[in-house]
Amino acid sequence: MDFELKTLDAAAAAAEKCDVLVVVVPEGQSHGQDAVSHLVATALESGHFEAKPGKLLQAWRAEGVAAARVVLAGAGDGSGRRVMAAVQAAVATVRGTPARRLVVLLPATAGDDAVRAAVCAAADASYVYVATKSKPEGRALRKVVVGVWDAAARRAAFDRARATAAGVELAREMANLPPNVATPTRLGEEAKKLAKAHGFGCQVMGQKELERLGMGSFLGVARGSAQPPRFIVLRHDGGPKGEAPVVLVGKGITFDTGGISLKPGPEMDEMKFDMSGAASVLGAFRALGEARPKVNVVGLIAACENMPDGHAYKPGDVLTSMSGQTIEVLNTDAEGRLILCDALTYAERFKPRAVIDIATLTGACVIALGAVRSGLFASDDALAASLQAAGEAALDPCWRMPLDDEYAEGLKTNFADVANVAGRAAGAVTAAKFLHRFAQAYPWAHLDIAGTAWKGGAAKGATGRPVGLLVEYLMAGTSAAASPAAPAPRRRARPAAA
Structure with missing residues (x-):
């Protein structure tokens, strides 16, 4: 989509040649004498249109307006x-419709x-x-x-929004592709x-490199698939040389059958969204x-399939x-945390100021928060506050969840250092506690997007979420992240207001 910012008042908009003119009308707006203002005022006076949220009224070939529609x-409140x-x-x-140009x-x-x-x-609506x-x-x-009344004053916000829209579109397109x-x-x-x-640094590693790194947890998940795993490293070095980067870690399960702990068949096709x-x-x-x-950012993506063949890892x-x-595997359908834990360990080499992992991790988070807010877990209060503020500004909200040490009790096992699941209760929290074990060297946050990353049904x-939140955080508030020299404090976390 091609976006343009232009200085337009209502009179200029009336003369703008386009297929469709969308006039955003807040409550209490004053009206001028031009054709567009007259149309709005007449519609409001007639009672056929209200400036309340969600109300629409369409006109075809309105007098004095160049737009066909x-x-x-x-x-509402604007x-x-x-x-x-x-x-x-x-x-x-x-x-x-055949409309090509919209104002x-x-x-x-x-x-x-x-x-x-x-x-x-x-x-979003035109995708x-x-x-x-x-x-x-x-x-x-x-x-x-x-169209705004002063384009120069809104240029920075427009440029950021246009960049965000491009990022959201790519995320949607990649997740929508078939597995x-x-x-x-x-x-x-x-x-x-x-x-x-864009001039980023990039490295894509395969099986042999992952074996040399000792990523046994990641490779265990990948073992059952004919598709070779990939570990991707992207670098945007826009900030001062030597400045600690923010590291984004993405779960890339390109299809999740559940492995040996096989998922039920209905809606399994949606597991293409697990990346x-x-x-x-x-x-x-x-x-x-x-x-x-002007910020340094590293992107890490652990990508593989979770399939159930004769080589697949299994419970026990x-x-x-x-x-x-x-790690003792009790359920092979809890695979996302097994690939992320190795990526979180790999992130240590960058001496990051903060690490944020993003994952469609648990159905339990869907039950807790639905499709409105992503789940946020964080070991650092400043990082959590920055991410929450970014989510609100980007209209891509999250909600902070607890990380109390007691939630890790269920991950204990007789046969390894930790189990990969802890039962049904508080499943989103215990999954986060599992990841927390591997993120002690830096301020860390985990975004569980299982409820917000895609829509089902018709x-x-x-959705492309949480790209908006991430971009807002990176561009508007990375300095608010905790100091890279200070490891994440071990504390009893609690839910905080969004």
């Missing part, structure tokens, strides 16, 4: 969250949050998956112009493409490439992780 979209909902609803009405007119009071919301909402269809259809819309296409090898190829296009953490790291790097922020096996810790498809 006008959509009035109620935005906040970013309301603007996002308004623009999503309005742009959704355009899908399936979104924001109110005079619109701030940076509204600009970011408008761009991301337009990108159509066509990669594996024989007759691609539905992508008529090519250009979106965001016979989006293999671990394909993820490595996509990382190389990003590196070439959404990896997709979000690729998406974040796409955004970094577009925006070029003991794996030796890169850290040297041994709207089945990837």
